[in-house]
Amino acid sequence: MIRFFVKRSCLLCLVLYVVGTVNSAEVNTTSLAVTGDAVATLPPKEDLLLPGETFHIANHAAFVMLPEGVKSSRPQPWIWYCITRFTGPNYPDHHEKWMHEQFIAAGIAVAGVDVGESFGSPRGRKVFDAFYEEMTVNRGFASKPCMFGRSRGGLQASSWAIENAEKVAGIGGFYPVFDLRGYPGLQQAAPAYGLTVQELEGALPRVNPVARLHVLAKARVPAFFIHGDVDQVVTLEENTAAFIAAYQANGAKDIVGLIVARGQGHNYWPGFFRCRELIDFVISRAGQGATDSR
Numbered sequence: 243m244i245r246f247f248v249k250r251s252c253l254l255c256l257v258l259y260v261v262g263t264v265n266s267a268e269v270n271t272t273s274l275a276v277t278g279d280a281v282a283t284l285p286p287k288e289d290l291l292l293p294g295e296t297f298h299i300a301n302h303a304a305f306v307m308l309p310e311g312v313k314s315s316r317p318q319p320w321i322w323y324c325i326t327r328f329t330g331p332n333y334p335d336h337h338e339k340w341m342h343e344q345f346i347a348a349g350i351a352v353a354g355v356d357v358g359e360s361f362g363s364p365r366g367r368k369v370f371d372a373f374y375e376e377m378t379v380n381r382g383f384a385s386k387p388c389m390f391g392r393s394r395g396g397l398q399a400s401s402w403a404i405e406n407a408e409k410v411a412g413i414g415g416f417y418p419v420f421d422l423r424g425y426p427g428l429q430q431a432a433p434a435y436g437l438t439v440q441e442l443e444g445a446l447p448r449v450n451p452v453a454r455l456h457v458l459a460k461a462r463v464p465a466f467f468i469h470g471d472v473d474q475v476v477t478l479e480e481n482t483a484a485f486i487a488a489y490q491a492n493g494a495k496d497i498v499g500l501i502v503a504r505g506q507g508h509n510y511w512p513g514f515f516r517c518r519e520l521i522d523f524v525i526s527r528a529g530q531g532a533t534d535s536r
Contacts, residue, residue, distance in 0.1 A: 282356065285328045291339045292346055300372045303328050304355035306381075309346050317384040319350050319532035320377065321524055324415075325395030326354030333392065341515050348525045353377060353387075361394065361426060362401030362451060363434045370402045374409065384411075386531030388524050391415035393476060393508070394425065400451040400458070407461035411531030414466045414524045416514040417476050421452040424480045452481070455488035459498075465489070466499040466523040468514060470506030478502065499523070 282303040287296050294307035305326065308318075327333045334342060334352075345352050355373040360366025377383040388411045391399035396418025403410045422431045423446070432442045435449065447453050458465070469482040482500055489498040501520070503513055 282328070285332075289328075289332070291334055291336065291342050292352075294352075299355050299376055300369050302355050302357055302369050302373075304353070304373060304376075306351055306353040306377075307342060307346060308351050309349045316382050317378075317532050317535045318382060319528040320383050320387045321345055321350055321352045321528050322387040322389050322399070323352050323354035323395070324389065324391050324398040325393065326356045328356050333395070337510050337512075337515050338392075341521060344521050345525060345528075348529075350525055350528045351383065353383075357398065359394070359426075359434060360398060361422060361431045361434045362397035362449070363431075363436075364449075365434070365436070366398060367402050367405060370398070374406075384528075384532040384535040385409060386411040386534050388527040388531060389413040389415075390524060391418040393417055394419045396420055396476075396481070397422065397451060400455070401449075403463065404451060404454050404457045407458055407463055410458075410463050411534065412464040412466075412523070412527030413458070414520055414527070416468045416517070416520065417470060417473055417508055418467060418481060419476050420455065420481045420485055422446070422450050425476050452484050452488075455485055456492045459489045459492035459494040462494060462497060464497040464523075464527055466520055468501040468503055468517045468520050470503045470508065470511075470514075472505060473508045475508035 281298065281301045284296050284298060284303050287294060290296070290305055290307055292307045293310070294305060296303060296305045298304065323334055325333050342352055355369060357366035357369045378385050386409055389399040389403050391413065392415055396415055397420065399413055399415065400420055403413055419425050422428065428439050428442050432439045435442050437445065465485065467482045467485070469478045471478055486498055486500050489495055501517065503511070506513070
């Protein structure tokens with residue numbers, strides 16, 4: 243389901259051909275490989291957007307923002323946020339605060355772990371495995387979170403989901419990356435995979451999320467995204483539209499949705515962060531994940 247329309251809740255723009263503004267903060271490539279085993283500096287919990295906790299997982303910094311009181315539950319429904327970064331610029335950032343407030347108000351926790359610029363590589367997924375065990379086994383969180391990918395976080399979210407489709411209640415996000423070739427490009431992604439550019443190119447059918455989206459479609463993992471139609475950093479056609487096409491080709495068009503934001507690029511337009519349809523989808527799927535975990 244692809245929708246080109248104006249909705250007040252998403253503030254979708256009527257301008258069709260205005261080039262979107264590219265933010266350097268969204269395309270930081272200063273640290274392209276996952277850091278080693280050195281213990282990451284743990285940010286204070288006060289740095290989080292909302293009340294919560296920071297902690298270590300496999301020497302990597304992680305966070306969780308929790309509902310309080312009666313809104314907390316067991317198993318705790320949760321959203322797995324990607325890309326988590328605690329070294330300049332930090333994600334999630336202040337542009338997303340209202341969105342995360344909606345999640346918390348609905349009784350949904352938000353959590354994530356900083357695996358550096360791993361671009362969905364096996365090394366990053368190994369830390370994700372440890373994080374998943376911590377959240378579900380040690381903390382009583384639902385066994386099926388809803389994955390959330392912002393920009394390059396789409397590579398992390400989709401890569402782990404593809405390998406663990408039975409553990410995922412859904413996947414959503416805004417302007418997510420699913421194709422390594424377009425962003426960050428093979429030259430920059432190869433070090434994170436521990437491969438040469440030529441080796442990574444040969445491995446793309448096995449490691450590039452866009453080549454394996456049929457796994458999620460066949461597993462009937464619901465998905466919903468919003469993406470700008472003039473995004474020049476993470477193009478709609480190579481990423482989210484390709485995701486939709488994979489679902490359509492594998493008999494899953496009824497469980498995938500896309501809002502195309504007219505005239506928007508890879509930027510901080512408020513409509514990305516206040517899209518009611520996306521927020522409602524993520525809340526619903528996280529809640530369903532908790533129900534399925536009982």
